[in-house]
Amino acid sequence: SLSFHENWQKVWRNPTPQKRYDVIIIGGGGHGLATAYYLAKEHGITNVAVLEKGHLGGGNICRNTTIVRSNYLWDESAALYEHSMKLWEGLSQELNYNQMFSQRGVYHTCHTLQDLRTNERLANANRLQGVDNEMVYGDQLQREIPALDCSKDARYPVLGASVQRRGGNARHDAVAWGYARAADSLGVDLIQNCEVIDMEISDGKITGVKTRNHGVIKADRVGCVTAGNSGVMAKMAGFELPVESHPLQALVSEPIKPFLDTVVMSNHVHGYMSQSDKGDLVIGAGIDGWVGYGQRGSYSVIEHTIQAIVELFPCTSRVRMNRQWGGIVDTCPDASPILSATPVRNLFFNCGWGTGGFKGTPGSGNLFAHQLAHGTPHPIAEPFALSRFYTGALVDEHGAAGVAH
């Protein structure tokens, strides 16, 4: 059926890497590609290569459940995620690529008094920060989400929910491909199948990277944006990161008629769900309790997650599941990301986004590009430096992470 579609124009070039670049970005996921785009677009730095060990967008950017929101607790996080949300709101136009960004609302259901208090506090904090978030209860919640079991005799009755109405979801591969196409058209070299296997460091300063199949490539500055592999990359550079890499699993069902036009997350029974435009139910779990690098699903996680989903939406009990998978997320002790200089001069890391980096993609790329261009952090990124793990100025967002760590 594709025989009449030959000779299509390539969406990006497939260049042979140069011997040297002004900036090398390791990792062609959402954040790496966004960083390359903003470096070229906003800072005029186009002698840039993105080195990706597999294919562009084969990592978490295309394995996530696409939830976008900015309802985090602390001012530092609200500034970070709201910066990203504002970029999301103009991204289809900016990249001339339909991101299918759908602000259909994200609900966090509350099943205990403590759950309610936590969410009410969050909603109040967000409103003071200028971020939309509100509480809905009882009949209003039932009207807004007819399929949600709001009955009093549910095993874990739903007492109310917070909702960020500007939250929602987007099409994950459109994000990767949109940034890739735009970065390529500004002159960035996107090098696929190019694994970085070592760092070239001299007198405490990075001078380039060693790759598996293209030898050493020199650079003035290197940004490492490798999500679940960040600990491995830091080891190559001779230091340790306070991150743990865990599998995070998700699954989708067979397509069914539209019945859910919003995103529902429950921290208490622990599961979350939205319905895609194709009709599949997109369902996710908490992180696996063990560390690992296996990008796979497992039966026990499916079973627990489906129990939670059926508890919330009894009408889904006979829907068949189609696919399951895992991605490796790098989690920090405070469930906040790291955008930072490192002990190696001119080597910067952007990692630790854990279970929540999809929503952060545009903001992360935008702020990290600033840091790579200037050598100093953008004011919004300052609180997310590695130094917080020495000073103790952590940005604890476990309560707002939405996914159990």
Ligand code: FAD
């Ligand atoms: P990736 O796409 O993983 O990019 C990193 C890239 O680095 C990869 O392509 C990898 O191949 C490459 N790389 C690694 N090592 C090397 C090397 N040595 N040399 C060259 N390249 C290398 N977040 C949300 O906000 N909302 C959600 O709903 C959500 N759901 C999720 C559900 C699941 C199942 C998972 C796994 C994650 C979810 N996340 C969510 C988190 C989000 O996907 C990640 O935080 C985010 O995608 C990470 O940034 P990235 O896109 O750049 O990562």
Ligand code: PYC
């Ligand atoms: O950060 O909102 C989130 C999220 C949902 C599912 C995984 N992460």
